[in-house]
Each structure stands twice: as structure tokens, then as C-alpha cells.
Amino acid sequence: MHEQLLMTKGARRRSRLAALFGHSVLAAVASSSIIALLFIFYFIVKDAVPFFRFEGVREFFGSVRWYPSREEAEFGALAIFIGSALVTIGASVVAVPLGVLAALCLSDILPFSVRQIVKPVIEMLAAIPSVVYGFFALVVFAPLLQSHGGSLLAAGAIVVLLPFALVGSAIAGNAAGARAPEASRRAVRVGAGLAVGALFAAGLAALAGALGRLTVGSGTNALNASIILGVMALPTVVSVSEDALVAVGRDLREGSYALGATRVETLLRVVVPAAKSGILAAVILGVMRAIGETMVVWMASGNAAKVPEPWFNLLEPVRTLTATIAGDMGEADHVYGSSRYHVLFAMALCLLAVAFVMNLLSELAVRRLRRGRT
Amino acid sequence: MDPGSRKTFDRSFTAVGYFSIALMAAALVVLLMPIFAKGSGAFVFxxxxxxxxxxxxxxxxxxxxxxxxxxxxxxxxxxxxxxxxxxxxxxxxxxxxxxxxxxxxxxxxxxxxxxxxxxxxxxxxxxxxxxxxxxxxxxxxxxxxxxxxxxxxxxxxxxxxxxxxxxxxxxxxxxxxxxxxxxxxxxxxxxxxxxxxxxxxYWRFLFDQSFDAHIFGGIWPELLGTFYLAVGAMLFAVPLGIVAAIYLAEYAGESAFVSMLRTCISSLAGVPSIVFGLFGLAFFINTLRVSPSKSVLAGSLTLALLILPTVIRASEEAIKSVPVAYKEAAMSLGASRWRSIVTVILPAALPGVLTSVIISMGRAAGETAPIIFTAAVSVGKPLAIWQTLSQPTPALPWNIYNLATEHEAVDEIRHVQYGMVLTLVVLVLLLNLAAIVLRARVSKKLRG
Structure with a gap:
């Protein structure tokens, strides 16, 4: 009876061998991701190297003359790099503040029932394919921007800044009231609030007026692409930074509340500092999404390979790396092996390198967050 | 600061937070409204x-x-x-x-x-x-x-x-x-x-052939092409992804190899989609020659690589969320590790895994950049299943781009473009909705 339950020596060895074999097969299959990544690097580098060998590095990074289809082809991609950078920066300006604020709201402020509604909204924003965003940018947003550009910008500025102006004047009024003697406190509070509010309103009106006078030459420009890309990158920023904020845990929050801090003080002085590397990771991932996105910029940015005048003028069309690859490969495919073909791989290599480095940075940030917690 | 100011600051910050959420919801509404309003014009007119x-x-x-x-x-x-x-x-x-x-x-x-x-x-x-x-x-x-x-x-x-x-x-x-x-x-x-x-x-808009470069008729070739590409990508990505997830969740410890593996997976997730497209062209078509030129097969393989990290991560999460007691009970009954995974853990994790599969399928269906060079053509017939190995196909995302920018009569066929966009959005949102519902049921079951 006892004997039958124990395995013989041979059987035990066999079962251990089988387990080892199974383990290594699993590990091999699991490492398909490593192989895929290596292959991607290898094949992009392989086709990018001929370009750098024939055309050199200087012109590619240093010149703004992009004429790949001429007889005497020129491959100066500086304007395209600047276009990519411009659109990415614009998108981060939209996505980062809004995303982090929304994440704070989602993790600490909203009641549970509302959160259950907001989360699917974010998931829907994330799930909508990029070509749909691009279509919206091209067919709905661009004509609107072109015909009502100035007033649209002014309205946008007011909608975004008005709440901050209100908050600012309320706080200023309160602060002023706190210093006044008890009897006149209320009057000082209201008066100071109104005064600061009027100041803000005047500034806002001036800004809106200046924006309202702008005319938009073409609806497909860097601003259009930035706004739409920003909305696209938003879900990434929100969900990753919300994870980081939730991961901070209850005890820190409760400790802060126990010391008498309000919710905002807890959030800004305790929770956000504790989650800052996670929020950094979220920002990096959001920026990565914006850099690597193709369809929106291809459809919305105007695809003009020149540096805007002045360089920060978002109302001019720009061209990005991804859109150049997508747009030129159709023609370059026929001239397989030419510089025109290889230059696109050189661009892809730059994109890949940037994405890889940023990804490592975000990994590092997340890892630090994890270490900080334990 | 005096208590009054602190309180005001607290309230106003809360208001700004609500405002940011409202702005996000407004963005979704502004995006979807014209698509639903005008997209329905392709079906009812x-x-x-x-x-x-x-x-x-x-x-x-x-x-x-x-x-x-x-x-x-x-x-x-x-x-x-x-x-x-x-x-x-x-x-x-x-x-x-x-x-x-x-x-x-x-x-x-x-x-x-x-x-x-x-x-x-x-x-x-x-x-x-x-x-x-x-x-x-x-x-x-x-x-x-x-x-x-x-x-x-x-x-x-x-x-x-x-x-x-x-x-x-x-x-x-x-x-x-x-x-x-x-x-x-x-x-x-x-x-x-x-x-x-x-x-x-005109509900048959979905299932009709198109005539004369989409000026008349429906979008069946595109819909079918999208289906082939998404399902094909799942065929390659799901087995690989689930095995990798099992390995990561159940076998892998904290070794340097595993840490590198995780870094590679997240790096793969960060590769821009257009780079996947170039890679698919350079590797699957120009080097491996899986097909003479663009084909559904090459496109599916490229898309599979793109969604592999998503499948792995979400499946790993699903497997890890199965209570340890399940595994302990199986092993205490004498089941080997592998046996307990296959017969106990995987079935319990299946709904969660399915959720991840559905979401990545939506992602694969909507991606455009990877299929531009590997699978998509502007005009084509609906393919029979065996033709997918060698023939390119029209697909919804690519044709939305193509009809909206390169078609000779862009303004005349706005309704077709909107119809395609609506179809794609509804398809993806339905897949996500299914995933959300499924997930809610799973979390209820695992909790109770």
C-alpha cells in the first residue's frame, strides 16, 4: 500500500525531467516577445544603415530641405523632426494637466457611483480607433477651425481658463478677508474677490479678443493635430496615473486626514509626492502615444515639410515622422533599395529609439514607485 | 492660511477636478455625436x-x-x-x-x-x-x-x-x-x-458590394477584411500570449531573465504602430515572403505582434486574480502543477482571459498604420477564406482614410465615409462593452 504511493527512482527522475522540459518550453514560448523586439530592431536597423552610409548623417539631422523625389534628392529631415516635436508638445499640453487632474478626481474626489460611470467613458476614449480621431479631425474639426478659427480658439481659452480664474479670485478674496478685522471680514472678502475676479476677467477678455482676431489659413495644422492627439493620449495618462494614485494606499491618506489636513492638502502634499514617479510614468507613456501616433497626424497636421514661422506657430501645417513614413512608403516601395526607401527606415529607427528610451524611463519610474512602497 | 481659505481652496479644487472630468466626457460626446448623427445617414436616408x-x-x-x-x-x-x-x-x-x-x-x-x-x-x-x-x-x-x-x-x-x-x-x-x-x-x-x-x-449597407469606387452600394468587402485581419491576428497572438501569461504568472520567479522579459514586453507595447508596419513589410513580405505582396496573412501577423503585449498583460492579470486556494486545493489532491493549471486555474481565469482577448481584438480591428504596407488595398472584392493567404483586402480603417483623403469625389461620398466610421466605432465599442460586462460578472463571481 505504502509502496504504491511512492514513485520509483526512475519515475521520479522522469517526472522531474518532464517538468524541466515543460518549464523550458514555456519559457521559450514566453520569450517570443524578446525575439520579436530583437527582430524589429534588427530589420529596421538593417534597412536604415544603407541610408546613413550613402547620404550621411549631417544632412538628415541638420537640413530642412526635404526633397526626396527630385533628381538631386535632398533628405533634410530637421523640419520633420521639429514638426513631430511640436505636435507632441502640443498634445502633452492638452493631455497632461487634464489627465492628471482627472486622475486625482477619479481616485480621491468622485463618489464611487460616479466613478463607475466615468471609467467606461475613459475606456471608450481609449478604445476608439485612431483613424476615427483622424477622420473627426479632418472632416469635422478642420473646416470648423478654418471658418471660425479665431472665435473657436477664444471660446476654448475661456472655457479652459474660466474655472481657474473663478477659483483664483475666490481664494484671493478669502486670503484677503482672513487678514481683515472680524467686523469687516465678510465685506473685505467679497470686495477683494470681486476685484481680483475683475482683473482675471479683463485679462481673459483681452486674451480672447487677441485670439478672436486670429485667422486660420488652413484647418489642417499643428494645433488641430495637437488637440486631437491630446484627447487620444488622455486615457493613457488618466489610467496610469490613477493606478499610481490608488497604489499610494489608505494609511498615508488617513494619517494626513488625522493631522487635520483637508482633502486638497492631503492630495497635493502627501498623495501626489508619494505617487510622483507613477505620474511621471503616466506622462511618459502619454507622450509616447502622441509621438508614435500615425493616422491623426497624417490626416490633421497638413503634411507640409517646413518649419513654422515663428517656430512655435501651431496654426501652420507641419509634417511628422510617422506621417512621412506612412505617406511616402506608397511611392518609395517601387524604388526598393533606393535612398528614398531607406530614409523611411532611418526615420523609423529614430522613432523606435525614442520610444525605447522613453519606455525604459517609464519602467524605471514605475520600479522606483514599487520600491518606495515596500 | 486660515480655515476659511483652506476650505475654499478645497472646494474650488474639487470643482476644478469635476470640471476636468466634465471636459473629458464632453470630448467623447463631441467626438461621437457627428459620427452617430451623420453615420446613421448611410443607413437611413x-x-x-x-x-x-x-x-x-x-x-x-x-x-x-x-x-x-x-x-x-x-x-x-x-x-x-x-x-x-x-x-x-x-x-x-x-x-x-x-x-x-x-x-x-x-x-x-x-x-x-x-x-x-x-x-x-x-x-x-x-x-x-x-x-x-x-x-x-x-x-x-x-x-x-x-x-x-x-x-x-x-x-x-x-x-x-x-x-x-x-x-x-x-x-x-x-x-x-x-x-x-x-x-x-x-x-x-x-x-x-x-x-x-x-x-x-438600407441596413444592407453593411453587407452589399460596393460599385464604382464606393459611390454606390455598401461596405461588405471592408467589413469582411477587417474581420479577417482581426481574427487572424487573434489566431497568432492568443495562443502565444496565453502561454506567455501562464509562464509569467505561474512559473517565472524574480530572475534577471524574467525581469528582462517584462521589460521587452513593455517595450514591444511602446513600439509605434507605423514601425510595426515597416517591420511587417521588411520581415514578413520582403524577407520571409509569406506572400508575393501584401496579404491578409502578412497583415494579421503584423497585427498579432502589435497586440501580443496587451494579451500577455491582461491574461497574466486574469490568471493571477484566481484565488490561491483553487491551486492549493488542486495540488493537495495530488495534481501536478501543470495539471492544476490546465484543469483548475485556466478554467477559472477563462472569462478574464476572454475579456483581454475581446479588447485586443477591438484594437486589432481599428489599427490602420500596421496594415498600410502589409495588407490593405483601396478597392477589392470580398475574399474567400483561402484567398486570405495570398491576397490583400480592403479594410474599414484603411478605407476610411482612403475615402476621406484620396477619393476623387470626397464630398459626394461623405455618407459612405461616415457610415464606415460609424460601423467601425460601433464594432469596437460593442466589443468593449462585451468585455466590460464580462469583467463585471467575473469580478462578482470571484468576490462572492
Missing amino acids: RGTVENRRLMLEKFGRGDRAAIEAEKAAAAAARAPVYEAIARFEAALDTADAEDRRGYRSDFREVRELVAELLGPAPGRQTPVLIRDQYGQTRWDRASVVLHRILYVEDYDYSDATKMGVKVATPRVERFRGTALEPLFGVLERDARAMLRPRTTF
Whole structure:
């Protein structure tokens, strides 16, 4: 009876061998991701190297003359790099503040029932394919921007800044009231609030007026692409930074509340500092999404390979790396092996390198967050 | 700070937080509203008699006798138009040379516009292009063409400081006093009788072939192509992804290899989608030669790599969320590790894994950049299943781009573009909804 339950020596060895074999097969299959990544690097580098060998590095990074289809082809991609950078920066300006604020709201402020509604909204924003965003940018947003550009910008500025102006004047009024003697406190509070509010309103009106006078030459420009890309990158920023904020845990929050801090003080002085590397990771991932996105910029940015005048003028069309690859490969495919073909791989290599480095940075940030917690 | 200020600060920050959430929800609404409003126009619209004629002749749908009767009624209403044209032509033949030259190009324009609105004039031979064989099939488009017949639109540049101002002058002024004059009045009054618009519910938009580069018909080749690409990508990505997830969740410890593996997976997730496209072209098509040129197979393989990290991460999460007690119970009954994974853990994790599969399928269906160089063509027939190994296919995301930017009649086929966008959005959102529902049920089950 006892004997039958124990395995013989041979059987035990066999079962251990089988387990080892199974383990290594699993590990091999699991490492398909490593192989895929290596292959991607290898094949992009392989086709990018001929370009750098024939055309050199200087012109590619240093010149703004992009004429790949001429007889005497020129491959100066500086304007395209600047276009990519411009659109990415614009998108981060939209996505980062809004995303982090929304994440704070989602993790600490909203009641549970509302959160259950907001989360699917974010998931829907994330799930909508990029070509749909691009279509919206091209067919709905661009004509609107072109015909009502100035007033649209002014309205946008007011909608975004008005709440901050209100908050600012309320706080200023309160602060002023706190210093006044008890009897006149209320009057000082209201008066100071109104005064600061009027100041803000005047500034806002001036800004809106200046924006309202702008005319938009073409609806497909860097601003259009930035706004739409920003909305696209938003879900990434929100969900990753919300994870980081939730991961901070209850005890820190409760400790802060126990010391008498309000919710905002807890959030800004305790929770956000504790989650800052996670929020950094979220920002990096959001920026990565914006850099690597193709369809929106291809459809919305105007695809003009020149540096805007002045360089920060978002109302001019720009061209990005991804859109150049997508747009030129159709023609370059026929001239397989030419510089025109290889230059696109050189661009892809730059994109890949940037994405890889940023990804490592975000990994590092997340890892630090994890270490900080334990 | 005094307590009052702190409290105000707290409240106002809360308000700003709510505002950011509201802004995000507004973005979703602003994005989806035009898509749903105009996209439904591809399915429900005011179809004219030309539309019913097209349906009968190209798809064999509809009641032949009723449509013939309608055609006759429409032809009767149209008779004055053609009569005016014929009378004007006759008058032009007898007019002196200068008059004839003066009217020629304007008259040709009118005749072309009338043909665009009503289809080829009776008695003429059938045109070669399908788009010339029919008048306007949709009343909304017909109204636009009608307006172009009745009014000449021009830009007024007289004020040099401003952009050109659009001015519309009635075209009838040009033909005042000629035999063509009544045409404009008749058209304006009787256009409805000539085209007989009627609310049409065209659900077959999804399942119809397209004719003449999407000017008529539906989007079946695109829908089928999207389905093939997404399912093909899942076929490659799901087995690999689940095995990798099992390894990561159950076997891998904290070794340097595993840490590198995780870094590689997240790096793969960060590779820009267009780079996947280039890689697919360079590797699957130019090096491995899985197919002579673009094909569904190459596109699916490329998409599979793209969604692999998503599948791995989400499946790992699902496997890890199975309570340890399940595994312990299985092992205490003498099951080996592998056996307990296959018979106990995986079945318990299956709904969660399925959720991840559904979400990544939506992602694969909507990706455009990776399939541009590997699988997508602008126009094509629906493929049979074995053709997917060697043939490229049209696909919704690519054709949305293509029709919205490169098509020769971009404005005339807005309804098709919107219809495609709506179809893609609904497809992806339905997949996500299914995933959300599934996940809610799973979390309830694992909790209770």
C-alpha cells in the first residue's frame, strides 16, 4: 500500500525531467516577445544603415530641405523632426494637466457611483480607433477651425481658463478677508474677490479678443493635430496615473486626514509626492502615444515639410515622422533599395529609439514607485 | 492660511477636478455625436427613385412592377425638363453664330448638371461608368445638385482686404427670354415629383458590394477584411500570449531573465504602430515572403505582434486574480502543477482571459498604420477564406482614410465615409462593452 504511493527512482527522475522540459518550453514560448523586439530592431536597423552610409548623417539631422523625389534628392529631415516635436508638445499640453487632474478626481474626489460611470467613458476614449480621431479631425474639426478659427480658439481659452480664474479670485478674496478685522471680514472678502475676479476677467477678455482676431489659413495644422492627439493620449495618462494614485494606499491618506489636513492638502502634499514617479510614468507613456501616433497626424497636421514661422506657430501645417513614413512608403516601395526607401527606415529607427528610451524611463519610474512602497 | 481659505481652496479644487472630468466626457460626446448623427445617414436616408432603380438593376431587389410604374411617373414629371432642353437646342441651331458660341458652354453645364441630377436623358445610350448611369440616389445629395443648377456660385473678390465672399446668383438670369427659361422653374417646383424621395432603410449597407469606387452600394468587402485581419491576428497572438501569461504568472520567479522579459514586453507595447508596419513589410513580405505582396496573412501577423503585449498583460492579470486556494486545493489532491493549471486555474481565469482577448481584438480591428504596407488595398472584392493567404483586402480603417483623403469625389461620398466610421466605432465599442460586462460578472463571481 505504502509502496504504491511512492514513485520509483526512475519515475521520479522522469517526472522531474518532464517538468524541466515543460518549464523550458514555456519559457521559450514566453520569450517570443524578446525575439520579436530583437527582430524589429534588427530589420529596421538593417534597412536604415544603407541610408546613413550613402547620404550621411549631417544632412538628415541638420537640413530642412526635404526633397526626396527630385533628381538631386535632398533628405533634410530637421523640419520633420521639429514638426513631430511640436505636435507632441502640443498634445502633452492638452493631455497632461487634464489627465492628471482627472486622475486625482477619479481616485480621491468622485463618489464611487460616479466613478463607475466615468471609467467606461475613459475606456471608450481609449478604445476608439485612431483613424476615427483622424477622420473627426479632418472632416469635422478642420473646416470648423478654418471658418471660425479665431472665435473657436477664444471660446476654448475661456472655457479652459474660466474655472481657474473663478477659483483664483475666490481664494484671493478669502486670503484677503482672513487678514481683515472680524467686523469687516465678510465685506473685505467679497470686495477683494470681486476685484481680483475683475482683473482675471479683463485679462481673459483681452486674451480672447487677441485670439478672436486670429485667422486660420488652413484647418489642417499643428494645433488641430495637437488637440486631437491630446484627447487620444488622455486615457493613457488618466489610467496610469490613477493606478499610481490608488497604489499610494489608505494609511498615508488617513494619517494626513488625522493631522487635520483637508482633502486638497492631503492630495497635493502627501498623495501626489508619494505617487510622483507613477505620474511621471503616466506622462511618459502619454507622450509616447502622441509621438508614435500615425493616422491623426497624417490626416490633421497638413503634411507640409517646413518649419513654422515663428517656430512655435501651431496654426501652420507641419509634417511628422510617422506621417512621412506612412505617406511616402506608397511611392518609395517601387524604388526598393533606393535612398528614398531607406530614409523611411532611418526615420523609423529614430522613432523606435525614442520610444525605447522613453519606455525604459517609464519602467524605471514605475520600479522606483514599487520600491518606495515596500 | 486660515480655515476659511483652506476650505475654499478645497472646494474650488474639487470643482476644478469635476470640471476636468466634465471636459473629458464632453470630448467623447463631441467626438461621437457627428459620427452617430451623420453615420446613421448611410443607413437611413431619403432614397430617390434612382436609388430603387439601382437596387433593382444591380442587386435584383424590390418589386419590379412597382418600380417600373414609379419610373414612368417620374419620367412624366421630367418630360418638361427634357422638352425645354430640346427646344433650346433647336433654337440654338437656328441662332446666329455669335449667340451660339455665347450660350454653348453655359448650356453644356446645365445639361451636365441635369444629367447628374436625373441620370442620362431618355433615348441616349447607356453610359459606361456606373456613376453616369444613375441620377442622384439620395435626396440630400440631390438637393445639393439642384441648388447648383438653380444658382451659379462665385466668389466676390472686390474687397481686396477680405477673403472672397461667396455669392449665389440665379442661373435663370443667364437664360432669361430663351426656351430654356422654364426649365429652372419646373425643376424648382417639381424636383420631388421627378425623384420621388422616400425614407429608405438600407441596413444592407453593411453587407452589399460596393460599385464604382464606393459611390454606390455598401461596405461588405471592408467589413469582411477587417474581420479577417482581426481574427487572424487573434489566431497568432492568443495562443502565444496565453502561454506567455501562464509562464509569467505561474512559473517565472524574480530572475534577471524574467525581469528582462517584462521589460521587452513593455517595450514591444511602446513600439509605434507605423514601425510595426515597416517591420511587417521588411520581415514578413520582403524577407520571409509569406506572400508575393501584401496579404491578409502578412497583415494579421503584423497585427498579432502589435497586440501580443496587451494579451500577455491582461491574461497574466486574469490568471493571477484566481484565488490561491483553487491551486492549493488542486495540488493537495495530488495534481501536478501543470495539471492544476490546465484543469483548475485556466478554467477559472477563462472569462478574464476572454475579456483581454475581446479588447485586443477591438484594437486589432481599428489599427490602420500596421496594415498600410502589409495588407490593405483601396478597392477589392470580398475574399474567400483561402484567398486570405495570398491576397490583400480592403479594410474599414484603411478605407476610411482612403475615402476621406484620396477619393476623387470626397464630398459626394461623405455618407459612405461616415457610415464606415460609424460601423467601425460601433464594432469596437460593442466589443468593449462585451468585455466590460464580462469583467463585471467575473469580478462578482470571484468576490462572492
